[in-house]
Amino acid sequence: MLYNEPSPLEVRLLTRRFGLPNSASIETYLATEGYVAFRKALQMSPEQIIEEVKISNLRGRGGAGFPTGLKWSFVPRQSPKPKFVVVNADEGEPGTCKDRVLMENDPHQLLEGMLIAGLAVGAHTGYIYIRGEYRYLIEIMDRAIEEAYQHGYLGKNILGSGFDFDVYTHTGAGSYECGEESALLESLEGKRGIPRIRPPFPAVVGAFQCPTVLNNVETFCAIPAIIRDGGAAFAALGTPKNGGTRLFAISGHVNRPGVYELPMGFNLLRMIHEVAGGIRNGKKLKAVIPGGTSCPVLKAEECDIPMDFDSLARAKSMLGSGGVIVMDEDTCMVKVALRIMKFYAHESCGWCVPCREGTLWLKKLLTRFHEGQGRRSEIDLIGGLARNMLGRTFCPLGDAAAMPTISLVEKFYEEFEAHLDGKPCPYEIKTAVRV
Amino acid sequence: MTFSPQLEARFEKLLRSYPPGRQRAALVPMLLYAQDEVGAVTPEVVEEIGRRLGVSTLEIEEVISYYSMLRRTPAGKHHIQICTNISCMLLGAEELWEHACRRLGIGHREVTPDGQFSLEEVECIGACSWAPALLVNYDYHHHMTPEKLDRLIESLRKPQ
Ligand SMILES: Cc1cc2nc3c(=O)[nH]c(=O)nc-3n(C[C@H](O)[C@H](O)[C@H](O)COP(=O)(O)O)c2cc1C
Ligand code: FES
Numbered sequence: 001m002l003y004n005e006p007s008p009l010e011v012r013l014l015t016r017r018f019g020l021p022n023s024a025s026i027e028t029y030l031a032t033e034g035y036v037a038f039r040k041a042l043q044m045s046p047e048q049i050i051e052e053v054k055i056s057n058l059r060g061r062g063g064a065g066f067p068t069g070l071k072w073s074f075v076p077r078q079s080p081k082p083k084f085v086v087v088n089a090d091e092g093e094p095g096t097c098k099d100r101v102l103m104e105n106d107p108h109q110l111l112e113g114m115l116i117a118g119l120a121v122g123a124h125t126g127y128i129y130i131r132g133e134y135r136y137l138i139e140i141m142d143r144a145i146e147e148a149y150q151h152g153y154l155g156k157n158i159l160g161s162g163f164d165f166d167v168y169t170h171t172g173a174g175s176y177e178c179g180e181e182s183a184l185l186e187s188l189e190g191k192r193g194i195p196r197i198r199p200p201f202p203a204v205v206g207a208f209q210c211p212t213v214l215n216n217v218e219t220f221c222a223i224p225a226i227i228r229d230g231g232a233a234f235a236a237l238g239t240p241k242n243g244g245t246r247l248f249a250i251s252g253h254v255n256r257p258g259v260y261e262l263p264m265g266f267n268l269l270r271m272i273h274e275v276a277g278g279i280r281n282g283k284k285l286k287a288v289i290p291g292g293t294s295c296p297v298l299k300a301e302e303c304d305i306p307m308d309f310d311s312l313a314r315a316k317s318m319l320g321s322g323g324v325i326v327m328d329e330d331t332c333m334v335k336v337a338l339r340i341m342k343f344y345a346h347e348s349c350g351w352c353v354p355c356r357e358g359t360l361w362l363k364k365l366l367t368r369f370h371e372g373q374g375r376r377s378e379i380d381l382i383g384g385l386a387r388n389m390l391g392r393t394f395c396p397l398g399d400a401a402a403m404p405t406i407s408l409v410e411k412f413y414e415e416f417e418a419h420l421d422g423k424p425c426p427y428e429i430k431t432a433v434r435v
Numbered sequence: 436m437t438f439s440p441q442l443e444a445r446f447e448k449l450l451r452s453y454p455p456g457r458q459r460a461a462l463v464p465m466l467l468y469a470q471d472e473v474g475a476v477t478p479e480v481v482e483e484i485g486r487r488l489g490v491s492t493l494e495i496e497e498v499i500s501y502y503s504m505l506r507r508t509p510a511g512k513h514h515i516q517i518c519t520n521i522s523c524m525l526l527g528a529e530e531l532w533e534h535a536c537r538r539l540g541i542g543h544r545e546v547t548p549d550g551q552f553s554l555e556e557v558e559c560i561g562a563c564s565w566a567p568a569l570l571v572n573y574d575y576h577h578h579m580t581p582e583k584l585d586r587l588i589e590s591l592r593k594p595q
Contacts, residue, residue, distance in 0.1 A: 003565045003577060082454065094520045094559035125454075132467055132504045133516075133560050135573040168452040170460075173467045174504030176558065190462035190490075192501040208454050251522035251563040258564045293521055323563060325522055339521050343558050349501070 001104065004258025007275045011237060013245050014221050015261045018105045024140055026147040029108040035153055037227035041116045042161050044227075046077075049120040053223065055231030057243030062088055062179075062216030063294065063321045064396075065309040074203035075121040075211045084207040085117045085126035086188070086214040090172055090179035092131060093292035094343060095323025098247035098259050099217035103130075103137045106221070107144035113220030115153070115165055116227055117213050124164045127207065129184055132173040141169050176347035180395045181214050183349065194351045195395035218247055218322075238264030242308035246319075250276045252326035253283065265306040272303070272326055283328040287411075291320020293340045294400035296407035297333075317407070332427035333412040334419050337382075337405055338366040344401035355398035358389040362405065372422045379416045383409040436479045442472050446487075459488055462498060466505055474509035503557075511546045511553030513591045515539075516570040517579075519556050522563035527580075531567050532556055534581040538588065551592065 002018055017023045017032055029035070041049055054069030075083060087110065091099040103110060114126040130138050145167050148154040156164045170188060172178050178187040182196035185207050206212025222244055226234045235243040242264040248271065249259045255277030262271065268288065272278065279285050285300040290307065295318040298305070305311055312319045327336065345359035362385055365378060386402035386409075393399070409416060418426050438446070445468055446461070453460040462484070469480045481495050499505045517535060519528040536542055539552050546553040562568030565577035569584075576587060 091561045092559060095522050095563050096559075097561045097563045097565070100561045127452075131561070132502075133570060133573070136575075170452070171464045171467055173463050173502035175502055187463060188460060189457070190459040190488075190498070192498055208457055208460075249564045251566055252525045257522075257566070289521075323522075325525070325563075327525060331525065335524075336521065339519075339524055343520055346558060 002101070004256065007256075007258075007260050009270075009275050010261050011245050011263050012261055013225050013234075013237070014102065014109065014218065014247065015105070017109070018101070023105050024107050024144065026108055026144070026151055026153075029106070030151075033228060034108055035112055037224035038112050038115050038119075038153070039159070041119050041227050042159065042163065044119075046120050046122065049116060049227065052231040053120070053226060056222075056226040056234040057231075057238065057241055058219065058222050058226060058234065059242065059309055060216055061218035061222075061246065061322065062181075063093065063292065063318075065319060068215060068219055071203060071215070072117065072120050072213055074201065075213060076204060077122070079122075079211050081210040082125065083121055083123035084210055084212045085114050085121070085123045086185070086202075086207050086212055087114060087126065087128040087217055087220055088179060088181065088184060088214060089128055089130040089134070089137070089217045090176075090184060091134070091217070092176035092179045092347075093294060093321040093323060094340075095249060095251055095289065095292045095325045096321040097249045097251075098322060100134065100137065101259050102217055102221050102247070103134075104140060107141050108148065109221045109224055110141075110217060111144060111148055111153070111167060113223035114167060115158075116223050117215070117220065118165045119163065121211070121213050123211075123213065124166065126165065126167040127188060128167065128169045129178075129188055130169055130171055131178075132171050135171070138169045138171055145169070175349075176343075177349040177395070177397060180397060183395065184214070185212070192349070194349055195397075197394060216321075239306060239308045239311075241310060246307070246322050248307070248322045248324050250324045250326065253280050253328040253331070254278065254326050255280055262307075265308040265311070268298075268303045268305050268307050268324070271307065271324065276326070279326070279328050281328075283330065285326065286329045286331055287327045287333065289323075289325040289327075289404065291318050292323040293325070293343065293404055294318070294396075295320045296403050297336075297411060299411050318403075330427055332370075332425055333408055333415045334366065334370050335425070335427070337408040338363070338370050340404050341366050341401060344397065348397060348401075352393040352395075352398065354389045354392045355401065358385055358398065359401050361385060362401070369416065369419050370425060372419055372424055374416065374420050376417075376420055379409060379413065382416070436483045438469065439472060442468060459490055462488060462490060462495070463502065466495075466499065466502075470505060475506045477507075509546070509550075510555075512551050513571050514553045514555065515588075516555045516557040516560065518558065518560045518562065518566070518568050520559040520563075522559070523567040526566045528567040531569075531579055531581060531584060535584060538585065552588070 059065040178193040183193035386405040
């Protein structure tokens with residue numbers, strides 16, 4: 001099902017089957033070039049597959065934007081241990097809701113991407129780790145898996161090629177941290193989702209201590225198109241080093257929030273005004289968090305920017321998970337900082353002291369601030385505490401909490417000042433309500 | 436303790452999903468699926484699953500306390516989970532949350548005396564572009580308003 005109207009500005013590659021009748025069924029999939037890329041990959045060597053993915057300039061859609069082909073090449077060729085393919089379908093980054101529509105509308109595309117990854121690294125088993133709240137997607141994926149077995153695209157000796165591949169779904173049970181790759185692997189083994197120290201990286205020591213390819217749902221979903229049409233065609237859709245399209249989840253104060261597939265490097269202002277219909281109620285744009293709450297905020301005047309990994313890095317923010325959170329002029333940025341910190345304090349797994357204590361302290365501080373009980377010296381304390389968390393934790397959750405906070409204090413200092421000395425929030429205690 | 440044949444079938448499939456000697460991997464899914472049937476992760480559930488997987492009660496307790504969806508006591512028949520994270524908050528989720536509390540006369544992780552409803556304020560549920568959003572058990576409801584919530588509660592209250 002689609003939850004918002006598509007936009008005519010979209011370039012529909014991963015979402016090309018969305019809206020077709022029974023788009024999730026294997027019949028629809030096979031009628032629309034489904035499993036064509038996998039058949040092609042069966043004729044290719046593992047090196048050729050990985051080379052094609054490298055040429056495509058596909059970068060991980062889970063958040064960090066690591067080049068996918070390069071990641072796959074780190075999996076040891078010769079290994080006495082079995083290898084695994086793991087899909088990260090934990091989708092927990094606030095502002096992000098794209099993996100959900102990919103699995104709901106085109107589950108076979110994900111399975112085909114996993115199969116090709118299996119061929120590329122010599123893995124014969126795949127797991128799809130799906131967040132617990134997405135129960136209906138487990139049912140959709142399980143149905144698709146069953147269809148794939150029935151049609152001979154999973155199981156033993158697939159299409160007579162001698163290649164075996166099995167896929168299983170695995171449910172989480174409520175934890176943002178389990179989206180972090182090493183915590184996910186712990187969770188997959190039936191333990192608390194505590195991150196692992198790296199190196200070794202999952203490519204070498206991953207699921208069940210074996211070499212593992214771990215990618216985001218959207219990353220795997222891009223693979224069939226890359227193999228089918230060639231890596232160069234995919235790369236050409238985006239900007240240099242940022243291949244392809246991306247599913248942007250636009251949310252917040254826009255007229256037409258929704259998930260839209262746009263070429264990498266699409267201008268953020270155009271995205272807000274032309275794709276998402278502009279700011280609601282004729283208000284002015286104040287700020288955007290461009291890639292989920294872990295990313296530093298952009299002020300309105302910084303939003304004339306191509307949405308790709310490198311352009312956002314140059315602007316000292318991140319493309320992250322592609323969750324574009326748009327805020328209008330009536331939004332209290334202290335409240336935004338508080339709500340984001342409340343989330344990270346809740347989700348910190350408690351393993352590292354800077355993250356566990358830092359997020360809690362910042363949450364308390366920001367709560368008091370927002371109530372008008374802040375002291376001037378504490379504005380710098382907020383930024384200072386956050387800076388002290390950076391790079392000092394096992395996993396990047398601490399950084400994810402610190403980065404937006406640092407940017408909010410820096411870029412909206414005057415809003416923090418406006419909350420001093422018992423002054424009530426100028427935007428009222430809550431952000432503007434416009435339901 | 437015994438589970439339904441459907442749940443047993445699910446467990447059996449799960450136990451076949453992992454490499455040999457790695458059956459503990461089924462722990463979190465088993466706990467959640469058992470909770471869906473029993474209503475909560477009761478001491479009996481812990482003992483039974485521990486016995487089947489060969490995992491001690493203590494280790495299971497450790498796991499349960501980590502995952503926010505696992506509960507020791509049953510939720511209401513209709514467990515309403517309202518997201519108040521940023522995208523939902525920007526479109527009025529806090530007001531929606533307060534409305535729900537007033538309307539049902541309960542707060543976070545509380546159950547109505549008749550056992551029909553429970554409430555939980557949750558973090559992002561992956562519906563940000565269709566905010567404000569909530570879940571009733573595992574069903575998504577998008578673009579919520581206090582009025583729509585009232586209608587939803589009424590329709591759930593009706594005997595099916
Ligand atoms: C706290 C935290 C939460 C994360 N959550 C997710 C998630 O929900 N989904 C996801 O794909 N990646 C998530 N990531 C990123 C993963 O660790 C990992 O980089 C990613 O899944 C790799 O896939 P990719 O290369 O295809 O992006 C998270 C990272 C951190 C630090
Ligand atoms: S912020 Fe509410 S669903 Fe994502």
